Amino acid sequence: MxxxxxxxxxxxxxxxxxxxxxxxxxxxxxxxxxxxxxxxxxxxxxxxxxxxxxxxxxxxxxxxxxxxxxxxxxxxxxxxxxxxGYPTTLPLDSAGHVAQNAWAFLPAFPFAIRFVTVWTGMxxxxxxxxxxxxxxxxxxxxxxxxxxxxxxxxxxxxxxxxxxxxxxxxxxxxxxAESMFLALTFGALLALEHRRYGLLTALGVAAAFTRPGALAIPLTLGVIALVRLVRLRRSDERVLDGFPLHELARVVAAGAVMVAAGLAWPVIAAHVTGRPDAYLATEMSWWVNFIGRVQFVPLSPWFLTTAKWLGVGGVLIVIGLLVAYPVWLTRRSTRTLGSTTVLFAGAYALYVFAVSLPMASTPRLLMPLAPLFGxxxxxxxxxxxxxxxxxxxxxxxxxxxxxxxxxxx
Incomplete structure (x- = not known):
């Protein structure tokens, strides 16, 4: 036996x-x-x-x-x-501050659901x-x-x-909306890999109206284009030979359109509600239970949260992550995944660190980094x-x- x-x-x-x-x-x-x-x-x-x-x-x-x-x-x-749809008047709490409301959530996913429910009766x-x-x-x-x-x-x-x-x-x-955002993001990275800039633009714009964080896609595109230009100059090769002018124009156009889409939602929220800080105030209403009512300063939320709950030790943990993560991304084994994946992993992590609090939703926000599992x-x-x-x-x-x-x- x-x-x-x-x-x-x-x-x-x-x-x-x-x-x-x-x-x-x-x-x-x-x-x-x-x-x-x-x-x-x-x-x-x-x-x-x-x-x-x-x-x-x-x-x-x-x-x-x-x-x-x-x-x-x-x-x-x-x-x-x-x-x-979205409220035209923002709800306020008893102290007159903006309360949690639908403007924190982007429209692509719920509008896709509306399309399906209208046409199928679901x-x-x-x-x-x-x-x-x-x-x-x-x-x-x-x-x-x-x-x-x-x-x-x-x-x-x-x-x-x-x-x-x-x-x-x-x-x-x-x-x-996670599944939709992940599909759009991975599709956009593939389009970038194959230099299909029209498809990249369409997917990047759709992602920008699905979940926050899509600005990492044009940032990745910009860094890749800059690296190509620098390498061509260092190799004494004519830039227009290795990076044709028509392709450079498409890169610039794709990046500009995706950046505009990524920055559009706060502008739309301000226009509809009549309040310039409608989107930011709405997002900040979720922070109150974690760190109280504070002013938003980019790159500070992780330090504020860890200092509040863990003291100096928490700040040191954040500093350790800021050192360890780039080191891991630049290791030879990680670079095997290709420059597009590695640069996006850095750009997207920078977005998460710059504008979000480390809390229960943080692991969910990190799901677009799934290519690193390879x-x-x-x-x-x-x-x-x-x-x-x-x-x-x-x-x-x-x-x-x-x-x-x-x-x-």
Missing amino acids: PSAPSSIASGRRRVLDVVTSLPVWATIVLVWVGGRVVSTSWLALVYPLAGRAMPDNAIWGNDHGFLRFLTAWDGQYYEQISLH TFEVAAPLIALAAGLVAAFLLHRLVRDRAGEAAALWAVFFFTCGPLSFLLQVGY SPELVAKPWMRWTLVTCALAGQPVLVAVLWLLGPP
Whole structure:
């Protein structure tokens, strides 16, 4: 009789043989479906506690059905936007400060839901998770292509696994805009890789009206273009030979349009509400419970938060992250992912650090960094792979319970 460990190893090999014999697209779908089954199972296990454990502001009204549970928290604002649009008058609290409202959420996702509900008759509770599911599957395919082109097939499939089965993967099937933003972002990075600037512009503009953070895309484009120009000059090559004028013009136009789109929402909010700081004041209303009422200063939120809750030690942790992250990005193994992915990872992390607080939603904000899961440093060594697999599968029920059940992801 074979020993138990050898039987387990043999079974694992058989499973891997079956998976590797499938077409790549089928493997991605299989991993995606498996991840959604796992996430749905954990959400279903936590769901019976929704009526008792979730805060009052998690689900508005008395309907605590499972679909309503999947569209809780921010999903309620997306529903309000989908059904009624944005308020023309900002709500105020008892002290006269702007209160939390729908202007903090961008329109592409709720308007897409409205289109589907109008044409199909679906309710918001059905359409929102379905759109998130579809966009998440598209994001998985685009992530695979983005990593595969630089780091190879194995690294790409591991990146897809960590993305679709990781601790935060349950957010890819709830009423949040994450899936749509990830699909648009990965698509934009692929378009940038292949220098398809028209497609890049369209995806970058759509991303800018889906979730904050899309300004990292034109920043990445600008740095790549600048690096190309510098390298051409250093090699004594005529700039126009290696970087044709028509291509340079398209790069500048694409960057300008995406930057304008990324800065447009505060202007739109100000125009509709008649208040110049409508968007910023709305965003800051979420900060009050964490650090009190403060003035917004770029690059300061992480220092303010860690100093308030952890003192000097917290500030030192932030400084350590600011040193360690760029060092890791510049390692040879990370650079295997290609300059587009690495530069975007730096640009997007800079955005998160510059304008957001480190709080429960921070891991969600970092999901666009998923291509980094394909780094050979993380997937080349078996012990590292299985450590990440264990953390991914064990971490999801913890985050479902802590974030989705107790307070807002």
